[in-house]
Amino acid sequence: MITSVKEVLDAIDQEKGHIEQLSSASKDVLITIVLDALAEQISIENAGYLALRELCDRGKVPIELLLLAHLLAQWVSCATIEELDGSFLARARELAPDNLRVLYAVLEKQPNIEGDRNQRAFEQRIIDRILKLYPADPIATEASAILANSDESLPLDFINGLPNPLEGVDFTELLESWI
Amino acid sequence: MRIFTTKGTGTNLERFTTDAGIDYQFNTGHAYREHRTGPDSHPQRAGTVDIVEDSIVDDIQQLIASGVMLPELKPASKPLVQIVTVNSVNIVYRVGTVGGVVRISDYWALP
Numbered sequence: 001m002i003t004s005v006k007e008v009l010d011a012i013d014q015e016k017g018h019i020e021q022l023s024s025a026s027k028d029v030l031i032t033i034v035l036d037a038l039a040e041q042i043s044i045e046n047a048g049y050l051a052l053r054e055l056c057d058r059g060k061v062p063i064e065l066l067l068l069a070h071l072l073a074q075w076v077s078c079a080t081i082e083e084l085d086g087s088f089l090a091r092a093r094e095l096a097p098d099n100l101r102v103l104y105a106v107l108e109k110q111p112n113i114e115g116d117r118n119q120r121a122f123e124q125r126i127i128d129r130i131l132k133l134y135p136a137d138p139i140a141t142e143a144s145a146i147l148a149n150s151d152e153s154l155p156l157d158f159i160n161g162l163p164n165p166l167e168g169v170d171f172t173e174l175l176e177s178w179i
Numbered sequence: 180m181r182i183f184t185t186k187g188t189g190t191n192l193e194r195f196t197t198d199a200g201i202d203y204q205f206n207t208g209h210a211y212r213e214h215r216t217g218p219d220s221h222p223q224r225a226g227t228v229d230i231v232e233d234s235i236v237d238d239i240q241q242l243i244a245s246g247v248m249l250p251e252l253k254p255a256s257k258p259l260v261q262i263v264t265v266n267s268v269n270i271v272y273r274v275g276t277v278g279g280v281v282r283i284s285d286y287w288a289l290p
Contacts, residue, residue: 038254045252055180068254075252075284077206081190084209084285109236110271110287111261115215117290142287156260156271164255 005032012047020055030055031175036172040108064169066092086113103130105165119153180232202280205232210286218219219290225268238263252277
């Protein structure tokens, strides 16, 4: 078990044996790397993302970490196609189908994670689900009104304006309490 | 048509170009393919990879010229989703900046 953050970061920097280093790294080391990346002390690209992926792949993790991995997978070059297509989000959805953060992330995922080529029908299903669980939810209420007045799927300015599903999450507190 | 350089192959293919002092990076291996929503989502419906990516750069340049600030890769931010029409096919793309480089992490065609 590798307990040195530097050892793992060096391997990632050199792109040599970093997969083995990450899989051998202790949970504490991976959490430290993720926290440093979130604090922008080291790069999220590669080091931060790869450590986060390794944590997520080890089994039971907080939903928020799966959503963070999903969010970052939409940016980073080192994500796999499966991750870009929503594999972390699918896991979060399976574990917490009624979680509002998860439902927001599902709503904004494009192309959608159900593979439904009718994007509007997909969006309507998710919005109906949110409103059933959270009848006063303002985002779903607005989205429902938009769809009711249009034959199109949700406009991009609405999708771009959706709140970050991770808004208000204190990852330092979350990860430190999870150690 | 701009000149693109490449790195990697297959799903790891990345393509790069520079225009007006701005560097662009496409995660082409992630993007120029059939997505989960089926064959209609393949950007090849709009043309070759050169045509599609060149059109996206044109569109981003117009965005930047109109004053739009591209989001930067941070844990709390999301890439911007935009749409451009290429040869009558609507192409949706996801864009942001990473270390000063404009990155297009994914794009796909609408049915």
